[in-house]
Amino acid sequence: MDGKKIGIIIVVFTVVIFLVACIVTFKGKNLLAVEAGAQQEVGQKIELEVNSEKSDIRLPVWEPSGQYVDLDKLILVNKQNPVGKDFIPKDLVRPAYRAQNRNPDDQYLTREAADALDKLACDALGEGHEIVVTTAYRSYNLQNYLYNNYVKKDGKELADKYSAQPGKSEHQTGLAVDVSSPSVNYKLVKEYGNTTEGKWLAENSWKYGFIIRYLEGQEDVTGYTYEPWHLRYVGQEAATVIKDKGITLEEYLNK
Ligand SMILES: [Zn+2]
Structure with missing residues (x-):
């Protein structure tokens, strides 16, 4: 074999190796993509299952029956x-700053509260804190469904401490919103109060007309344990007084 032939063999061999490497890499990437797709599909499937379960018990916001109350933002529920x-x-609308992994049907607020929430979330983001809506408006029927599930899981006594019986949830007013952030994986957990986002909320939400509705040590008045994620829109005037005095909405309203 002369030098020229050996040269050609080396070139062909190198090209073949290169092609094989390309195919393996491509297949690997494809496999990863397929795996990611599969995971996503599983996630979507779970969500779809939950949705279909809820769909026949919940009252959609566009349901023509019902009172469609033009409510006072200081309503006490x-x-x-x-x-x-x-x-x-x-006038329920969806704010722009919403967690994408939640059911968009559960993310409505009254227009005034939604505008205020978007302003809050936008300013927070400007300071480096991502704060988004997880769930907001809940119909009576949806609350009924959730509450009964909690009772089944934890018993009535414990469920009553953290979940409202249907009709007794502020979420039915469209003025209450549960927010969260990536630092707690968009979950609703007490540790949220210690995160930079939770602290930012406690410090600043009054400027936008929101109060942290269920504060630590006020369980006797509010009936609920501490929830650093649950904001209630009351308007700037009331929120300022409530924050300044460190009181609850019940105390502000003398009830
Ligand atoms: Zn809540």
Whole structure:
């Protein structure tokens, strides 16, 4: 074999090796992509299952029945002051800053509260804190479904400490919103109060008309344990007083 032939063999061999390497890499990437797709599909499937389960029990916000209340933003809804089954706030819209892994049907607020929430989230983001809506408006029927599930899981006594009975949840007013951030994986956990986002909220949400509704040590008044993620829109005037005095909405309203 002369030098020229050996040269050609080496070139052909190198090209073959290169091609094989390319194919293996491409297949590997494809496999990763397929795996990611499969994971996504599983996630979507779970969400779809939950949705289909809910779909026949929940009252969609566009449901023509119901009262469509033009409500007072200082409305008090708690264990002693429930609202009816048909109580649906007027003018529900979805804020822009929403967690994408949640059901968009659960992310409505009244227009005024939604605008205020977007302003809050936008300013927070400007300071490096991602704060988004996980869930907001909940119909009576959806609350009924959730509450009964909690009772099944934890028993009535414990469930009553962290979940509202249907009609007794502020979420039915479209003025209450549960927010979260990537630092706690968009979960609703007490540690949220110690994150930079949770601290930012406690410090600044009043400027946008929101209060942290269920504060630590105020369980006797509010009926609920500490929830650093649960914001309630009351408007700037009330929020300023409530924050300054460190009181609850019940105390502000003298109830
Ligand atoms: Zn809440």
